[in-house]
Amino acid sequence: MKPAGFDYFRPETLDEVLSLLDEFGADAKILAGGQSLVPLMNMRLAQPQVIIDINDIAEAEDIKEGYQELEVGALVRQRALSRYTGKDSTWELLRLGLGHVGHPQTQNRGTVGGSIAHADPSAELPLLFLTMGGEAEIWNLHGSRKVPAEQFFQFVFSTVVQPHEFLKAIHWKRPAVQAGFGFYEFSRRRGDFAIASAAAIVEIDRQKCLTRIRLGLGGVASTPLLAEGVDKLYGTTWSTREIEGWLTTVRSDLDPPEDSMVKADFRRHLAGLAAAKAFSSAYQSAFKKWEEYPDA
Amino acid sequence: MLKVKHDELATLNMAVNGHYYRRAVESRLLLVDFLRDELGLTGTHVGCEQGICGACTVLIEGVPARSCLHFALSMKGKEITTIEGLSEWPQFPAIAEALSRRHGVQCGFCTPGIVASMITEEGVSEEEIDVLLAGHLCRCTGYVGIRQAWQDILAKKEGK
Numbered sequence: 439m440k441p442a443g444f445d446y447f448r449p450e451t452l453d454e455v456l457s458l459l460d461e462f463g464a465d466a467k468i469l470a471g472g473q474s475l476v477p478l479m480n481m482r483l484a485q486p487q488v489i490i491d492i493n494d495i496a497e498a499e500d501i502k503e504g505y506q507e508l509e510v511g512a513l514v515r516q517r518a519l520s521r522y523t524g525k526d527s528t529w530e531l532l533r534l535g536l537g538h539v540g541h542p543q544t545q546n547r548g549t550v551g552g553s554i555a556h557a558d559p560s561a562e563l564p565l566l567f568l569t570m571g572g573e574a575e576i577w578n579l580h581g582s583r584k585v586p587a588e589q590f591f592q593f594v595f596s597t598v599v600q601p602h603e604f605l606k607a608i609h610w611k612r613p614a615v616q617a618g619f620g621f622y623e624f625s626r627r628r629g630d631f632a633i634a635s636a637a638a639i640v641e642i643d644r645q646k647c648l649t650r651i652r653l654g655l656g657g658v659a660s661t662p663l664l665a666e667g668v669d670k671l672y673g674t675t676w677s678t679r680e681i682e683g684w685l686t687t688v689r690s691d692l693d694p695p696e697d698s699m700v701k702a703d704f705r706r707h708l709a710g711l712a713a714a715k716a717f718s719s720a721y722q723s724a725f726k727k728w729e730e731y732p733d734a
Numbered sequence: 735m736l737k738v739k740h741d742e743l744a745t746l747n748m749a750v751n752g753h754y755y756r757r758a759v760e761s762r763l764l765l766v767d768f769l770r771d772e773l774g775l776t777g778t779h780v781g782c783e784q785g786i787c788g789a790c791t792v793l794i795e796g797v798p799a800r801s802c803l804h805f806a807l808s809m810k811g812k813e814i815t816t817i818e819g820l821s822e823w824p825q826f827p828a829i830a831e832a833l834s835r836r837h838g839v840q841c842g843f844c845t846p847g848i849v850a851s852m853i854t855e856e857g858v859s860e861e862e863i864d865v866l867l868a869g870h871l872c873r874c875t876g877y878v879g880i881r882q883a884w885q886d887i888l889a890k891k892e893g894k
């Protein structure tokens with residue numbers, strides 16, 4: 439099918455973007471890479487009256503690495519971030535997760551910010567943002583605000599970004615040097631959205647006691663989720679019984695969506711497996727880092 | 735700032751395969767339809783129109799991308815390369831020969847897109863071939879011949 443008609447604007451500055459959003463609000467959609475929006479428009483599931491094409495906004499194009507965070511502008515392509523993170527084990531979780539986002543041919547155009555703003559609950563980038571933590575930098579005509587990842591996602595396809603606002607950048611929080619990472623996903627084919635996915639960050643101390651755990655789950659609710667109840671594992675070393683016990687609680691607390699292909703129980707089961715796999719790879723990667731650099 | 739109303743035509747300048755074109759287009763016209771219907775470059779195929787099948791893959795500024803997921807107007811001033819242009823590239827004869835020898839082409843519907851990925855992704859590993867091929871649906875060959883053709887080309891490059 440072909441998209442319905444729309445008024446097209448191609449602003450050249452951030453101010454122009456913000457004025458257009460102020461004027462058109464909910465009638466307008468931002469077009470960055472278009473890899474989520476244009477399929478919806480082609481199928482006429484989305485029929486925005488106004489398209490604001492931000493591909494000329496130079497302010498949104500950069501990746502800037504700071505001491506505490508990695509700032510990724512709204513126009514940074516997924517492939518560019520994937521290449522950037524390939525160099526550095528600090529951002530390994532991003533690289534692992536990006537390996538499951540669409541295909542190289544869609545990553546060449548699809549943006550990091552676009553996928554996060556689209557907020558598909560089974561997409562990888564929203565899950566990564568929630569798991570790694572950090573802040574979304576959101577602008578409107580009158581100023582800007584930063585919203586933590588934990589408060590960003592509201593519902594299926596819905597975030598705290600209001601119709602007159604613009605997600606200008608994602609600030610990814612820098613993980614601890616010794617943190618280990620894991621990512622696991624069940625999908626029908628490579629590049630598909632996940633049936634269930636999990637991302638994990640595990641930190642352990644010199645005695646191999648768990649000190650910090652972040653476990654995110656995708657595809658199992660209207661937004662990505664962070665697993666709760668982790669703190670009771672802190673201060674203990676690896677115990678398969680304890681960890682399995684915790685993961686069983688995490689799994690049984692889920693109330694996943696059901697469709698004609700995947701029953702809720704099956705999705706819950708896969709989410710539990712994905713969580714266990716992501717968590718144990720993260721633990722192993724943290725363990726290996728301590729073995730390799732015991733003095734770090 | 736470029737502004738085009740939904741019922742207006744806008745002038746689009748675009749370089750396709752090294753030629754400059756100027757056409758009046760609607761904002762909602764997809765790049766793939768522009769290439770096929772306005773320029774007559776029917777080597778670019780259109781399958782799913784939702785970014786899944788890869789038949790419409792062309793190069794946007796030298797990088798493989800889905801032409802069904804871009805509006806022609808938003809490609810204003812950009813350089814596009816389709817299979818008609820790729821067939822003039824020096825690397826093309828070797829790719830065509832390898833695909834033919836390995837039976838990597840049957841109906842040929844997927845082929846223009848696959849060639850766009852093959853010709854630009856230099857220095858890939860065997861594993862990456864599969865990742866890149868996953869971005870293209872082929873209903874005929876079962877992929878094995880295409881993968882072998884790609885491997886042959888890499889092997890040749892490395893002088894094996």
Ligand code: FES
Nearest residue numbers: 781782783788802
């Ligand atoms: S037609 Fe563009 S990906 Fe299928």
Ligand code: FES
Nearest residue numbers: 840841872873874
């Ligand atoms: S050769 Fe027929 S689809 Fe690939």
